[in-house]
Amino acid sequence: MAAAPTSMSTAATSLPSTVRMRTAHADSRHVHPDVRHPADDLGGSQASKQRLKQRERRLLLVKVLIASCVLMCLVIAGAYSSAMRHSRYAHDEAADSNRCRGMDVRRPCSAAKEKAGMCEENEVGPKEFQTAYRGRKPLLLLQGAVEEWRKRDGWPFKLDDFLTHYGDAVVKQRAASYFQGSRSRVTERPRTLRALLQDKEEAVARYGVVFDSIGLESDDLNVKQARMRAAFPCPQWVVDATLCPDEWDEILSVGVGSPLAGVPFHVHGDAWLALILGTKIWHIVEPGKLTAAVRGNWQQPPARWNAGGNNDDGIAICEQHAGELMYVPESWSHQTFNAETTIGFGRQIGWPANQSFVEHVATTTEDVLLKYQWVRMVTTQPSNVRDETLNSAIAMLESMNADMPTFFAGRSRLAQVLHRLGETDRIRALVDEMRDIAASLDVAEYAPSIVNIAMQAAFYFNPRSGLFGDEDGEELESALRLAQPAADRMGKWHSAHLLSVRLTSLMKMKRVNRVLCTRLARDLVPLHDSLGSESPVPEFFVDTLYKVSNGIFSPDS
Secondary structure, eight states: OTHHHHHHHHHHHTSOHHHHHHHHHHHHHHHOTTOOOHHHHHHHHHHHHHHHHHHHHHHHHHHHHHHHHHHHHHHHHHHHHHHHHHHHHHHHHHHHHHHEESSEEEEEOOHHHHHTTOOOTTEEOHHHHHHHTTTTOOEEEOTTTTHHHHHHHOSSOOHHHHHHHHTTOEEEEBOGGGGTTOOOOTTOEEEEHHHHHTOOOHHHHHTOEEEEEOSOSOSHHHHTTHHHHHHSOOOHHHHHTTOOOTTSEEEEEEEOSOTTOEEEEEOOSSEEEEEEESEEEEEEEOTTOOOHHHHOOTTSOGGGOOOTTOTTSSEEEEEEETTOEEEEOTTOEEEEEESSOEEEEEEEOOSOSOHHHHHHHHHHSOOHHHHHHHHHHHHSSGGGSOHHHHHHHHHHHHHHHHHOTTOHHHHHHHHHHHHHHTOHHHHHHHHHHHHHHHHHSOHHHHHHHHHHHHHHHHHTTSTTTOSSOOSSOHHHHHHHHHHHHHHHHHOHHHHHHHHHHHHHHHHTSSSOOHHHHHHHHHHHHHHHHHHGGGOOSOGGGHHHHHHHHTTOOOTTO
8 A cells, every 4th residue: 555655656757847837736726725826926917917908998999989979979960050050041041032122131241250261151241242232232131230239238129128218319200201302391390219209199100200310410409319329339340341431421210110101212322221120111223223114103102102013123122120231322212111110220421422423324314313313413503504414404304294293303493493593484384283293192191292392382482582472472371271281180290380381471471461370370379389398389489479369460570
């Protein structure tokens, strides 16, 4: 039995050394299971490093996958946002094309973005505006051109808030026919903005329109407007587009929502108007396109005008909303009316800056408004105009008067020219035509026009003109009496104003008709008393008014 171990030991020693080491190592592990061999530590360290590297590779792969997913999401989101934005623009542009026909509608792009080449396709920067639009064609700028106003005062503006800040500013309320060539101011009424916009008298509201320069003089009326002028300076885009020089008039435009309240076709220099409240309708006609057929009835309120199917031939029709800016080039005829109460600010330059262009259009096209404006230019000082030019202007007026029965401004202008030339017989015929026009118009539709036409006709019977020797004022009173129903239709103030004009005119005659003057004074006194401080009766005439109403006529009267 003792020989067995010896033989096993001998056998073990006869094995290769590597086998003996593994066997010994196995025996030692078997005998001492809690003791780690140094070889195990070396192998475990390498395996741990490998596992760590594998884990790091997996984490890196996960990070790459996450980053790829995030990037993909951002790309998809950007593409979706861009698609939605362009879809919205496409929708807006379709809507804009429906409310603005015959003119471009763009969004403003800042000068900085334009310089960096970042303006989008439907945007226009100040530099492009100068080359593509300035003096060439009208443009409606959508939201953004008056961004400074929005940021400072909030948006949208509310009428009550506006009146809280600026309601005490005094402006001149005018009627549409004020812009049709009459020298009469009988339809012009100084009022506060609050009184104008909160007037509940329907007759007054129908004809309420303000188109006034603000803060340009130092009189009391404009001092009250100073805060409003300072609150709405030229926006930065407008400044960059050089549409805000110091010599341009700053304009306040206020109108009530009425189909009878608006500004008929007129022209001036380059101009822009931005709305802060309401909706305004524009009709804009390219120079040379406003023919007699297109213009139609000169006494027609702007909302009643019909383009006659010529919308695609040099005529643009556009609906401007609050926050948008309208640009109209020099000598483009345009008229406006309000779909609702509107308030806007803008600037315009005097007209014409280019007289040769106006003369060219007037003498080579059938544009009746530019013809009339050219006649006004050359007949303002007939003594400085060559006979050939003056005769051409007179012939042009006579032709337009023949083509347009309701064109009283042309007859008024021709009468003024003939007055300076001393041709009283022809003037009398024109005055009779003007009275016929006034008598033919519907009082409900054309009240301001009737008043202005009658006032213009009456001028030639006034003692100051000395044309027709109307010593007792019978013909003058006949012309003014024609307008009284129209003035009454416009409201108490206009009624009182015309009565005051009638009375003061008759009191200046060589032979005063005391019976008629007393009757007019008695009609005027209750209106004067009810209007109080707003009465149009001149202050110096008030004492005389009360005396005459009682039949008292003194030498001072």
